Amino acid sequence: MSAKDPEINVLGDPLTPCSMAPVTGFFRDGHCNTCAEDRGSHTVCAVMTAEFLAYSAYVGNDLSTPRPELRFPGLRPGDTWCLCAARFLQAHDEGCAPRVRLSSTHLRALDIVPMSVLQENAV
Numbered sequence: 001m002s003a004k005d006p007e008i009n010v011l012g013d014p015l016t017p018c019s020m021a022p023v024t025g026f027f028r029d030g031h032c033n034t035c036a037e038d039r040g041s042h043t044v045c046a047v048m049t050a051e052f053l054a055y056s057a058y059v060g061n062d063l064s065t066p067r068p069e070l071r072f073p074g075l076r077p078g079d080t081w082c083l084c085a086a087r088f089l090q091a092h093d094e095g096c097a098p099r100v101r102l103s104s105t106h107l108r109a110l111d112i113v114p115m116s117v118l119q120e121n122a123v
Contacts, residue, residue: 002035008107010118018045018104019080022073032082032106040084041112045104047123048079052098055091080104085112092117099123 004027007015020030026042027033034043046052048063053075056063063081066074075081080101089112091097100121109118 002037004033004035005106005108007031007033009103010105010107010110010115011102012107013103015106016101016103018082018101022075022079022081023071024080024082026082028071032104032109034106034108041086041108042082043085043106043109044083044088044113044118045080045101046083046088046098047101048075048077048081049096049098050077051096052091053077055094055096056087059087059090061087085109089113089117092121097121 009015015031017030018024018032023030025031025033026038032043032045034041053064063075088097100118102122
């Protein structure tokens with residue numbers, strides 16, 4: 001696996017953990033770290049809502065159903081999770097984006113999501 005990109009958040013500070021329960025991140029290290037192999041850019045630390053979870057399932061990514069074989073417990077409203085930046089932006093454009101923890105959102109999210117959109121949805 002590729003080396004992690006520098007652990008810097010969208011505010012220019014050290015990246016803080018997103019969630020250890022459930023354990024999230026491309027590297028399953030609790031942080032929204034990324035690397036060249038993370039084609040989905042799992043860089044946005046989002047607080048799940050029932051509306052977003054329903055939307056995500058509707059567009060083909062069921063985040064509520066546990067998938068133990070993938071070390072995925074299934075998410076509930078209130079859980080935090082490292083989302084794919086493009087999916088977050090899509091949800092924002094559709095009016096159902098979850099809230100975002102800026103201190104836990106990786107700088108690379110800005111390759112896809114404008115800072116103004118992240119700030120608009122910040123916790």
